[in-house]
Amino acid sequence: YKDVAFKHKVDNFPAGTVFAIAKVINYGKITRFQLANGYYITSNQNNVNRLYYVAGGDVKRVKSVRGTHRYKDNALKHVVDWQPAGTEFDVAKIVKYGDTTRIQLANGLFISGNKKINSFIK
Template identity: 35%
Template sequence: TLRYKVRDVNHKSKSAGKIGYITAHHKYVVQAYYQSVPKNKKITVIGTNGIHAYKNETLTRRAKSYKKGTHLRVKKIVKHNLTTRYQLSNGYYVTANKKLVIQGNY
């Protein structure tokens, strides 16, 4: 059975630096970032501290902040290195991290 070798990189956790294995079965392992634009082209901020919008897809030059619960309209998805970003209708860029945003209105 295929497995992923993982290491805990959270400095403050009890298991920091320890190595372990997790299954690579597609039912249990998913991408951390969205790979597509939502059907209704809307996302909702779910991060407790909100998220920041940036002027560049490299997430530099901070432009604006959005609080939790804010609904945003997406124009397209942009790939940057191994991750993805959403380009908003106003031209700013935000993360596509599933822990910080969710597709649709919630």
């Protein structure tokens, strides 16, 4: 929408579309997301999912969707190896890193906390 009141509709987007959120806006008792392009979308969790796992979340196991690198550090700068699609990982914890999260594995290595890269199993 062009406005926070949702009176001027711009477009519809298919499921799975990723948006760059600039800020969270309170409109009365309703919360909206303002996008980087100035438009607004709903924050209703029935329509919007987080792209990254939440730090402190209850994730025990994830599976690589397209394959993923494992890293020594949570900055994801020191690559250890590549794991193919379908590899399952035991999760020790979800660690906050800047505006995103990383998944610390049971063996101490890190992978991305992006749900499109590593999907939830349990």
